[in-house]
Amino acid sequence: MKIHAYEAITLAAKTRGGSSASAVRTALSALLTLSVAACASVPSSPVPDLQHQAQALQTRRLDDPGLVAAEARLHLPTSADVTWTPDRVTVAAWYFDPTLAQARDTAQRAEADAALAAQRANPTLQLSPEKAISGLDVASPWTIGASLLLPLLHPGESAARRDIAAAHTEQARDRAALAVWRSRARAVTALREVLLxxxxxxxxxTVAIAQASYLDGVRRRVAAGASSRDAELAAELAAQGAAADLA
Structure with missing residues (x-):
């Protein structure tokens, strides 16, 4: 089990009069300023608006100005009426695929965590009431105790944390690159399925048209007495099967 050592700096002041109260406020202000100085922090992410995301999904278009600009930068056709090649479909997938945005955000978060690991650990400020018994006649025996806890890491622990954060960053980047290629694979597979x-x-x-033409020919042959009714029934079944394949 890893145990962190802490150096505690405890300050106490008695609230007897105006000067003492002022000293307490000054001491607390100094401690608060010291506690937030050089503190490492990561900005919080905004809460996603699910309704806005649903509306954005419904309004996606292949003539989206952002997609057109991306195609233009890659020297690809920008008209939605032009044949969609694997390259154009890939660019559209990269533009609209939400998993890529998630992978990029994860990589950026890993980079922020790495920067956080490289900074000094945050000190902790603790405030607690204390009762001082001195035997003197004072207005109030209560004082305010302030403790500033400064974390002291074991030798080599800071470097180990930086190495771990760097490894996580590299892993997130690799996953982002993998998400890019998976997005392309899905897009090309979908295009192939559509074309097929x-x-x-x-x-x-074509088969349905041919079967319908063949049925007409068989019926004329049956009417002329050159074919049997069985041939007509077989042609009708074949024509119905071909028509069902179109449904």
Whole structure:
């Protein structure tokens, strides 16, 4: 179990009169100033607005000005009517994918934590009432005790914390890079599935047209007595199956 050593600096002043009260306030102000000086802190993140995020998802467009600007910087076509190539789909995925923003935020947070680990640990200010029994006739026996706790780390502990924070930062950066490539893989896979689905739809439509034409020919042959009713039924079933594939 790791034990931290603390050096306690205790100040006490008796609240007898105006000068004593002023001394107490001065001492407390000095301690408070000392406690917040050189303190390491990380700014808090704003609370996400879920309703705003939902509206942003609903209003996404492929002609978004930000996306158009990103495509222009990469010398890609910027019109939504132009054929969507894997590169254009990748840029759109990187622009809209929320996991990339999360990965970038995580990497930035890790960098902030690394900067925090490199700074001095925060001191702790403690205030507590104390009762002084001196035998003197005073207005109030109560005083205010102030303690400033300064954390003292073990030798090498500060360097170890910095190394751990640096490792976490590198890990967050690697995860951000991995998120970028995973986003591209998902985008290209989705594009391939869309293209294959469109191709399959076109082939199914061609088959349905061919089966309908074949059925008309069989019916004419049946009417002319050149084919049997069984051939017509088989052609009807094939035409119905081809039409069902279009649904």
């Amino acid at each position: 689905a469109r191709r399959a739809q076109a082939l199914a439509q």
